[in-house]
Amino acid sequence: MEKRAVYPGFFDPITNGHIDIILRGLRLFDKIIVAVLKNPKKKPLFSTKERVGMIKAIFAREPRIEVKAFDGLLVDFAQANEADVVIRGLRAVSDFEYEFQMALMNRKLNAEIETLFMMPSVNYSFLSSMLVKEVFNLGGCVKDLVPEIVARNLKRKLARGKFILSN
Numbered sequence: 819m820e821k822r823a824v825y826p827g828f829f830d831p832i833t834n835g836h837i838d839i840i841l842r843g844l845r846l847f848d849k850i851i852v853a854v855l856k857n858p859k860k861k862p863l864f865s866t867k868e869r870v871g872m873i874k875a876i877f878a879r880e881p882r883i884e885v886k887a888f889d890g891l892l893v894d895f896a897q898a899n900e901a902d903v904v905i906r907g908l909r910a911v912s913d914f915e916y917e918f919q920m921a922l923m924n925r926k927l928n929a930e931i932e933t934l935f936m937m938p939s940v941n942y943s944f945l946s947s948m949l950v951k952e953v954f955n956l957g958g959c960v961k962d963l964v965p966e967i968v969a970r971n972l973k974r975k976l977a978r979g980k981f982i983l984s985n
């Protein structure tokens with residue numbers, strides 16, 4: 819039986835921290851489905867199509883990664899995709915409270931689905947999509963923080979004027 823996990827998030831945009839978690843997950847699972855939330859409460863910089871497209875391009879040569887957009891309940895998406903594990907990255911203790919709440923709510927909604935927390939490399943423990951956008955917007959270098967395709971797309975967006983970043 820294939821071991822499948824879902825790795826959900828906004829990915830606006832995907833960072834090297836997310837990629838680090840996905841690569842660690844591939845050591846444990848046969849298949850990882852990267853689940854990109856379609857309609858976050860906050861307005862994303864990149865459209866759903868752009869966010870999915872960048873992740874697909876990054877993992878184009880890895881057949882064990884699937885990338886899909888989703889809305890609705892994460893546990894329903896996991897079940898529909900025959901995955902019984904949700905992977906979440908924990909960067910610091912500050913992530914814990916929100917993640918703990920989400921994991922227990924997801925368990926309440928579907929007790930068959932387990933949440934697995936993984937720590938990224940310490941090099942990325944300070945990294946978030948929000949900070950990447952802010953730093954880039956203000957002229958900072960994001961070279962070691964995001965894949966090449968993300969840096970290119972950030973540049974393309976910035977060429978049209980500074981981003982309006984919502985929290």
Ligand code: PNS
Pocket residue numbers: 826827828829855890891892893919920921923924
């Ligand atoms: O990138 P993020 O902010 O860490 O991702 C949050 C995400 C997408 C994992 C979370 O918002 C989510 O699962 N949304 C789907 C809606 C849902 O299932 N809500 C109930 C679980 S608490």
